Amino acid sequence: MSAATKKKTKNRKIKKNEEESLKGIKVKIVGVGGGGGSIISNISPDLKKVSFAAVNTDLRALKEATKNKKVKGVSFGKNLTSGLGTGMDKNLGRRAAEEDIDEIQKLFKDQDIVIFVASLGGGTGSGAMPTFAKAAKEMGALTYGLFTLPFPFEGDKKMKIAKEAVKETKDNLDAVTILPNEKIFEIVDKNTPLKEALSVMNDNLAKGLEGLIETIFETGLINVDFADIRAILKNKNQNRKFAYLSTAEGKLEEGAKEIVKRVLTNPLYAYSISRAKGMIFNITGGSDIGLTDISSISESISKYTEDDAKIIIGIMQKKKYKDKVKVALFVTGCYTDYMKKEFEEEGEISEKKDIKELKKKTQKKKKRNNKKIKSKNKKEEEKREEISEIRVKPIELEKEHNKSQDFSTQKNEEKRLIEEDDEWDKPAFLK
Numbered sequence: 001m002s003a004a005t006k007k008k009t010k011n012r013k014i015k016k017n018e019e020e021s022l023k024g025i026k027v028k029i030v031g032v033g034g035g036g037g038s039i040i041s042n043i044s045p046d047l048k049k050v051s052f053a054a055v056n057t058d059l060r061a062l063k064e065a066t067k068n069k070k071v072k073g074v075s076f077g078k079n080l081t082s083g084l085g086t087g088m089d090k091n092l093g094r095r096a097a098e099e100d101i102d103e104i105q106k107l108f109k110d111q112d113i114v115i116f117v118a119s120l121g122g123g124t125g126s127g128a129m130p131t132f133a134k135a136a137k138e139m140g141a142l143t144y145g146l147f148t149l150p151f152p153f154e155g156d157k158k159m160k161i162a163k164e165a166v167k168e169t170k171d172n173l174d175a176v177t178i179l180p181n182e183k184i185f186e187i188v189d190k191n192t193p194l195k196e197a198l199s200v201m202n203d204n205l206a207k208g209l210e211g212l213i214e215t216i217f218e219t220g221l222i223n224v225d226f227a228d229i230r231a232i233l234k235n236k237n238q239n240r241k242f243a244y245l246s247t248a249e250g251k252l253e254e255g256a257k258e259i260v261k262r263v264l265t266n267p268l269y270a271y272s273i274s275r276a277k278g279m280i281f282n283i284t285g286g287s288d289i290g291l292t293d294i295s296s297i298s299e300s301i302s303k304y305t306e307d308d309a310k311i312i313i314g315i316m317q318k319k320k321y322k323d324k325v326k327v328a329l330f331v332t333g334c335y336t337d338y339m340k341k342e343f344e345e346e347g348e349i350s351e352k353k354d355i356k357e358l359k360k361k362t363q364k365k366k367k368r369n370n371k372k373i374k375s376k377n378k379k380e381e382e383k384r385e386e387i388s389e390i391r392v393k394p395i396e397l398e399k400e401h402n403k404s405q406d407f408s409t410q411k412n413e414e415k416r417l418i419e420e421d422d423e424w425d426k427p428a429f430l431k
Ligand SMILES: Nc1nc2c(ncn2[C@@H]2O[C@H](COP(=O)(O)OP(=O)(O)OP(=O)(O)O)[C@@H](O)[C@H]2O)c(=O)[nH]1
Pocket: 032, 033, 034, 035, 036, 038, 039, 057, 058, 085, 086, 087, 088, 089, 119, 120, 121, 122, 123, 124, 125, 126, 148, 149, 150, 151, 154, 158, 181, 198, 199, 201, 202
């Protein structure tokens, strides 16, 4: 066997092992209630490797949500609602869930990650979510909730139902994303018909989820196994359970900076990724994507996390992304004041404790820094090596595609881009 063939075989083996480490993961996406079902039916045609279920008390809505045969439909609470929904009765939704929990629990069997999608504010999704999340947790799955909040014009009652549902569910969720429906008007005109506006919101959520699933299953993530994914998803601190899910696409010629800005400032979010604890992101490009772009994107995004944050980076090359680049970003452990009041009412979170911890950490960090000052130059050198280690795979990938590339010129260009990165007009929460 020639040296080149040997190398190829070795590379193939490495790739196979990497894939295998995540291949066995079972992910189920469960749409609960009317809105949850609609969002599921948006995503299900395009996503592979995950299973889908729509669960509802409303048989007609369930039929709609399960038009795609990939989506398994399960009704619950038929004895209580006669298959007609709860009519915004959260208690009825809860009772319906309790009545049929055995049937619902079967959906969670052997699943590693259960992702719940629900539009909160009605009786079914909001009433059933606490029971379903608890059941999934008891079955041993990691749980992630992706929820929308109702529009303010739908009235205080709906908002109250929705917020209570978050409060009652969060204990059994490892991470939660909350998107207020009204944020959609940051993207579409205020006069857009409601149905259309909701569908834009649903598309956005679908794209975000698609990005996450693609990142987990398709990128051949570098040395990543399920334990890493678990570490990123899991957050016991009630104040740090918020997750940010965003994707952005653009032309390569627009520059990495522009794409990063887009993915970090998703207008649908009421909170930012600052002080995040964990991050999974994936860069998809054509074979023309260069090291400069990849490292510039990676650097710009990862600097918003805390020093000890766990970061997983994936790179994917697809023919259809010629001249284009897509960045999919999933961030957990975001620190936020959003809905702080609701969380605090329960007296569980302790922002004070959180701040105390932060203070302690800062003091420790200060001490460490003082020590470090003496060997600053040496440390900087180490850090550079660390960063280039993260990039080993992209560099390898890149080398394959462009053997004659001059990396020293690229390094200068990359440095220039990163320096420039601070110049864009950041929103206050990112400063
Ligand atoms: N983003 C989004 N929000 C939706 C959609 N449909 C409904 N909503 C929102 O979700 C809230 C709850 O509606 P549903 O999901 O229909 O309620 P449900 O959980 O089925 O509960 P009941 O119908 O009351 O039994 C509404 O007040 C809307 O704000 C949707 O397709 N997308």
